Amino acid sequence: xxxxxxxxxxxxxxxxxxxxxxxxxxxxxxxxxxxxxxxxxxxxxxxxxxxxxxxxxxxxxxxxxxxxxxxxxxxxxxxxxxxxxxxxxxxxxxxxxxxxxxxxxxxxxxxxxxxxxxxxxxxxxxxxxxxxxxxxxxxxxxxxxxxxxxxxxxxxxxxxxxxxxxxxxxxxxxxxxxxxxxxxxxxxxxxxxxxxxxxxxxxxxxxxxxxxxxxxxxxxxxxxxxxxxxxxxxxxxxxxxxxxxxxxxxxxxxxxxxxxxxxxxxxxxxxxxxxxxxxxxxxxxxxxxxxxxxxxxxxxxxxxxxxxxxxxxxxxxxxxxxxxxxxxxxxxxxxxxx
Numbered sequence: 001x002x003x004x005x006x007x008x009x010x011x012x013x014x015x016x017x018x019x020x021x022x023x024x025x026x027x028x029x030x031x032x033x034x035x036x037x038x039x040x041x042x043x044x045x046x047x048x049x050x051x052x053x054x055x056x057x058x059x060x061x062x063x064x065x066x067x068x069x070x071x072x073x074x075x076x077x078x079x080x081x082x083x084x085x086x087x088x089x090x091x092x093x094x095x096x097x098x099x100x101x102x103x104x105x106x107x108x109x110x111x112x113x114x115x116x117x118x119x120x121x122x123x124x125x126x127x128x129x130x131x132x133x134x135x136x137x138x139x140x141x142x143x144x145x146x147x148x149x150x151x152x153x154x155x156x157x158x159x160x161x162x163x164x165x166x167x168x169x170x171x172x173x174x175x176x177x178x179x180x181x182x183x184x185x186x187x188x189x190x191x192x193x194x195x196x197x198x199x200x201x202x203x204x205x206x207x208x209x210x211x212x213x214x215x216x217x218x219x220x221x222x223x224x225x226x227x228x229x230x231x232x233x234x235x236x237x238x239x240x241x242x243x244x245x246x247x248x249x250x251x252x253x254x255x256x257x258x259x260x261x262x263x264x265x266x267x268x269x270x271x272x273x274x275x276x277x278x279x280x281x282x283x284x285x286x287x288x289x290x291x292x293x294x295x296x297x298x299x300x301x302x303x304x305x306x307x308x309x310x311x312x313x314x315x316x317x318x319x320x321x322x323x324x325x326x327x328x329x330x331x332x333x334x335x336x337x338x
Contacts, residue, residue, distance in 0.1 A: 008325060012318045016311070023310045024065050027303035072311065078304030082296060087308035090293060095312065096183025097167060098282065098289035101205065102274045104186075105212040110267065113217045117224025118251055121232065132221055139218030144277060148211040148284040155207060163204050165286035172200040208285045212278060216270045223266050227259035234258070260331050268324030272317035 059067070071078070077087040120132040155162040163169070168185060178192035186205070189198035231237065232255055240250045282291025290309050297305035 005322075005326070008322050012315075012322065015318060016314055019314045020069070020307065020311060021065065023307060024068065025061065027301075027306050028061060028064070068307065077308040077311065080297070080305045080308075081302045082300050082305065087304050090305065091290070091308055091312050094288060094290050094293050097185075097287060098275070098278055098291065100184045100186065101208055101212065101282070101287060101289060102271065102278055104205065105209045105216070105274055106267070106271050108209060108213045109216045109220050109270065112213075113220030114224055114256070114263075116217075117221045118228050118256060120221065120225040121228035122247075122251060124229065129225075132225070136218035136222045139214045142214075144211055144215060144280045145284050147214055148207070148281055151207050151211055152285075162207055165204075167204050167288055168197065168200045169204075172197050208281050208287050211284070212274055212281045215277070216274060219270065220266065224259070224263065227262060228255055231255040231258045261328060264324050264327055264331065268321050271320050275313050275316055 068078075075088065077091075079085065080087050080090055083090055116132055120129045123129050152164055156164045176194045176197040178189050178194045178197055181188050181191055185201040186198065189195075189201055228251075232251075234255075236258075237250060237255055240254055241247075245254075278287075278289065279291035279294060281287065282289045283295050286292065290312070294306060294309040296302070297309065
């Protein structure tokens, strides 16, 4: 077990190194100069040379990359050229918003997608099955930004039920302050007992979560249906039916349990996909997470911020997949014996 974990950690380091090397090279060769952002459009030659030395651009590309890795190992990811703050501080300020959005979306995908996939498999060929498959196809076909704008037009522009963008009303933040213990507004407002602030946080996160969950909900539903159809044809299911075990127990205690290994893989990949896919959703809904931060960083050629977000998202994605791999041992006793 420890050997397996050590191998996976070494693989994570190798993958992170490759991702950072590619991103670092691209951030240096793309058009646009970060010096213009620092000094304006008409800097003097002396100012340009001083800025190049400060940013390390006067060194060769391999030297710059080695210096970046050395600083990153010490926890120094540089200073954002746009916000003028350390990248680590920017990431800590915004990571909680992205984590809250993605985690809640994955939770909704699991509690809705799994039962929907099971029901679709059990009632294969019925109207419920066709409706679930149609929703799945629509969720996969429609782009996230388009779905987000449709939801904004419906729930804000037409019905007026939910806010358009942001994380919480500014008036609520002023009138009902609460301590940022975890950075997760839904949890922090509950801990503080500020129900008005909690309702505002729920109303603001509803549309981004729904937009982010729709595409992944389609994937989870389709894969659950496919795996359940295969499991329901196994001998142990027919034996359970012959013994008169209730159908609900057969579906959820036995057949669904047999699909947990591939489903854990899909859920882990879905979480990682949402971390990257949240960029579009956050930008559409002006959600103050890593999405809008990295989009503005790319536009302004703020390469320290781009590298910081890449490192954070890559590490989170690999950590989620490592956690899923370790959960295999908890779910399947045969792996522990092996």
